[in-house]
Amino acid sequence: MSRKTLFARTPGLKAVPTSYCPGCGHGVAHRLMAEAVVELGARERTVAVAPVGCAVYGYDYWNFDTTEAAHGRTPAVATAIKRVLPDRLVISYQGDGDLASIGLAEIVHAANRGERITVIFINNANYGMTGGQMAPTTLAGQVTTTTPRGRDVNEAGYPLKIAELLATLPAVKYIARGALHRPALIRRSKGYIRRALEVQEAGLGFSLVELVSICPANWGLTPVAATQKLEEFMLPVFPLGVIKDEAAASAPAAAETPPEERA
Amino acid sequence: MTGPGFWKGNEAMAEAAILAGCRYYFGYPITPQNEVPAYMSRRMPEVGGVFLQAESELAAVNMVFGAAVAGARAMTSSSSPGISLKQEGISYMAACELPGVIVNVMRGGPGLGNIAGSQGDYWQATRGGGHGDYRTPVLAPHTVPELVELTLDAFDLADLYRTPVLVLSDGLLGQMMENVSFPDPGERRRAGLLRGRELPPKDWALTGAQGRPPRLIRSLLMGPGELEKHNFHLAGKYAAIEKEEPHAEILECGDARIVLAAYGSCARVAKGAQRRLRAQGIRAGLFRPVTLWPFPQRDLADIARTVDRFLVVEMSLGQFIEDVKLAVAEEKSLKQVKLGLIAKPGGAVPTEEEIVAQALEMLR
Amino acid sequence: MAFRVKVDPALCKSCELCVPACPKKIMIITDSKNELGFKVAGCTDARQCTGCLACALVCPEVAIEISKEEP
Numbered sequence: 001m002s003r004k005t006l007f008a009r010t011p012g013l014k015a016v017p018t019s020y021c022p023g024c025g026h027g028v029a030h031r032l033m034a035e036a037v038v039e040l041g042a043r044e045r046t047v048a049v050a051p052v053g054c055a056v057y058g059y060d061y062w063n064f065d066t067t068e069a070a071h072g073r074t075p076a077v078a079t080a081i082k083r084v085l086p087d088r089l090v091i092s093y094q095g096d097g098d099l100a101s102i103g104l105a106e107i108v109h110a111a112n113r114g115e116r117i118t119v120i121f122i123n124n125a126n127y128g129m130t131g132g133q134m135a136p137t138t139l140a141g142q143v144t145t146t147t148p149r150g151r152d153v154n155e156a157g158y159p160l161k162i163a164e165l166l167a168t169l170p171a172v173k174y175i176a177r178g179a180l181h182r183p184a185l186i187r188r189s190k191g192y193i194r195r196a197l198e199v200q201e202a203g204l205g206f207s208l209v210e211l212v213s214i215c216p217a218n219w220g221l222t223p224v225a226a227t228q229k230l231e232e233f234m235l236p237v238f239p240l241g242v243i244k245d246e247a248a249a250s251a252p253a254a255a256e257t258p259p260e261e262r263a
Numbered sequence: 264m265t266g267p268g269f270w271k272g273n274e275a276m277a278e279a280a281i282l283a284g285c286r287y288y289f290g291y292p293i294t295p296q297n298e299v300p301a302y303m304s305r306r307m308p309e310v311g312g313v314f315l316q317a318e319s320e321l322a323a324v325n326m327v328f329g330a331a332v333a334g335a336r337a338m339t340s341s342s343s344p345g346i347s348l349k350q351e352g353i354s355y356m357a358a359c360e361l362p363g364v365i366v367n368v369m370r371g372g373p374g375l376g377n378i379a380g381s382q383g384d385y386w387q388a389t390r391g392g393g394h395g396d397y398r399t400p401v402l403a404p405h406t407v408p409e410l411v412e413l414t415l416d417a418f419d420l421a422d423l424y425r426t427p428v429l430v431l432s433d434g435l436l437g438q439m440m441e442n443v444s445f446p447d448p449g450e451r452r453r454a455g456l457l458r459g460r461e462l463p464p465k466d467w468a469l470t471g472a473q474g475r476p477p478r479l480i481r482s483l484l485m486g487p488g489e490l491e492k493h494n495f496h497l498a499g500k501y502a503a504i505e506k507e508e509p510h511a512e513i514l515e516c517g518d519a520r521i522v523l524a525a526y527g528s529c530a531r532v533a534k535g536a537q538r539r540l541r542a543q544g545i546r547a548g549l550f551r552p553v554t555l556w557p558f559p560q561r562d563l564a565d566i567a568r569t570v571d572r573f574l575v576v577e578m579s580l581g582q583f584i585e586d587v588k589l590a591v592a593e594e595k596s597l598k599q600v601k602l603g604l605i606a607k608p609g610g611a612v613p614t615e616e617e618i619v620a621q622a623l624e625m626l627r
Numbered sequence: 628m629a630f631r632v633k634v635d636p637a638l639c640k641s642c643e644l645c646v647p648a649c650p651k652k653i654m655i656i657t658d659s660k661n662e663l664g665f666k667v668a669g670c671t672d673a674r675q676c677t678g679c680l681a682c683a684l685v686c687p688e689v690a691i692e693i694s695k696e697e698p
Contacts, residue, residue: 023642027687044473065469068481073325080329109318
């Protein structure tokens with residue numbers, strides 16, 4: 001009799017508990033990113049840029065070189081790292097404040113220049129770290145600590161659809177939007193992240209994966225109830241799927257690692 | 264065209280950066296330094312470097328941050344309003360102990376101001392500008408050849424101390440053309456502000472955790488006492504810089520009855536005034552700080568032992584004079600000293616005549 | 628072929644996402660608390676486990692390890 005591991009922590013993650021709230025999507029996103037990096041054999045070649053937001057402590061969990069960046073500036077920092085070290089895998093990990101609000105100029109221009117970086121964008125429709133304020137991705141009518149009467153689109157505008165926005169830029173080669181709360185969707189999101197990293201490795205252009213996530217603490221719901229709210233309210237506004245893949249012809253996807261060999 | 268000859272300040276400074284081994288320039292257009300990105304856009308590809316016109320001055324300084332994280336020599340340049348935008352990035356670089364060179368080609372302010380050379384950013388440069396307890400070395404050339412030399416020194420000092428370094432130029436220096444011969448960088452390392460010291464290896468840079476544990480660069484320190492400890496660590500670095508790096512040009516102060524104090528372009532006019540006074544038989548001297556931080560406090564205090572009249576000439580409303588006062592007060596009570604000020608804000612430039620007139624007035 | 632579902636009690640935060648995720652309904656929140664005060668998840672009957680990995684996939688803390696015994 002022998003025992004075979006079917007699922008265990010990837011070496012891309014440190015074996016430590018996280019500081020994230022119970023049920024937070026960051027934990028899943030971190031794992032998918034770390035697994036993808038390891039599967040591509042790139043852990044020792046990866047340099048990540050952590051945002052300001054809940055994931056500011058990402059570097060406590062990721063087992064690769066990581067730098068902090070000022071709020072919103074992650075794509076600019078990542079741009080320079082990739083220009084200095086073009087053969088490294090450079091990942092910018094950001095939330096909806098970092099990327100869609102204060103950092104909107106940085107992400108649009110890094111994307112427009114086609115910087116060979118991969119951005120992982122966590123969209124949970126609010127600013128988690130600071131206590132649940134409105135984000136650019138907050139839904140119409142959604143109550144947050146700065147929209148106590150619900151987001152009024154006449155005052156505060158509409159939720160920003162970053163994936164669709166950036167997909168209009170020619171130098172953006174791969175954009176997908178995934179989710180983190182159901183196994184099938186998680187597997188698909190992992191595939192999106194791997195593809196995005198492959199697009200970077202092939203030097204084709206800019207890639208981004210938006211990951212729709214629950215934020216149980218600030219939504220005021222249990223994690224399980226939050227997943228239902230996400231499905232009911234967020235997915236219609238932020239549809240899942242591959243939004244742009246111009247790399248298909250030039251960078252065929254690597255073979256999917258069989259589940260039995262995933263360790 | 265590279266090599267010795269008649270060079271415009273902005274372009275000479277850019278070429279000096281290339282000579283210093285800078286291969287990453289990130290900038291954004293703003294007058295009066297537009298020649299810098301334009302020159303770099305032509306020159307960087309020639310030397311295998313990277314020129315990137317960033318989407319803003321804010322993005323540009325964060326790119327310098329990123330390039331520094333990866334272990335490279337990188338530079339950005341701007342002018343006053345754009346330097347205001349960079350303050351966040353500079354604070355982060357200081358906190359994370361990242362080397363880099365930021366050049367301010369000063370113009371009239373505050374606000375949008377005008378595009379004339381000015382010195383209104385003295386406090387911004389020397390008092391931090393960004394948030395938190397940090398300092399940045401500030402180098403203030405007064406000629407184009409000195410701008411070249413101090414740019415070379417800036418990269419060395421940045422690497423030596425793991426700190427961002429400011430080069431304080433201005434619209435006059437940036438636009439004027441002077442005869443420049445570029446020093447050999449190795450020679451300058453020995454003869455310039457580095458004084459031949461060895462630069463430490465960048466064993467902290469993020470290059471990918473190959474065969475080693477992952478490295479981390481960050482300034483968020485939330486644990487009890489952690490940030491306090493880090494601040495005192497930085498303070499130790501700044502104390503070392505204050506001890507080792509002040510530099511000033513001191514002209515004929517030994518027997519002086521009055522000393523003119525000025526830096527940068529303004530010092531050119533003050534030099535002329537000092538020569539005129541001497542020609543009239545007046546024993547006038549000149550104190551010109553080259554490092555604005557660390558301010559050459561000891562040098563000026565020593566001068567104050569025997570001098571009771573100081574005429575500060577600055578192209579600002581009275582910023583530089585504060586450091587003059589602090590230095591003089593090391594030696595004697597300010598009540599015993601006659602301190603004059605010629606303040607020329609908003610792009611105005613003093614004349615030799617008015618400096619001479621005021622000096623004579625002070626000696627009456 | 629038997630599967631083993633191992634929950635690391637130190638990492639579990641009782642978010643309960645593994646409970647509805649399991650198609651066999653064998654993941655529960657036990658009464659056992661970890662040092663942080665969270666009631667940790669556990670598998671009631673590993674003999675019913677099919678090795679689908681759903682619980683492990685949804686766990687944000689990577690607290691669940693799945694293995695199988697092979698003859």
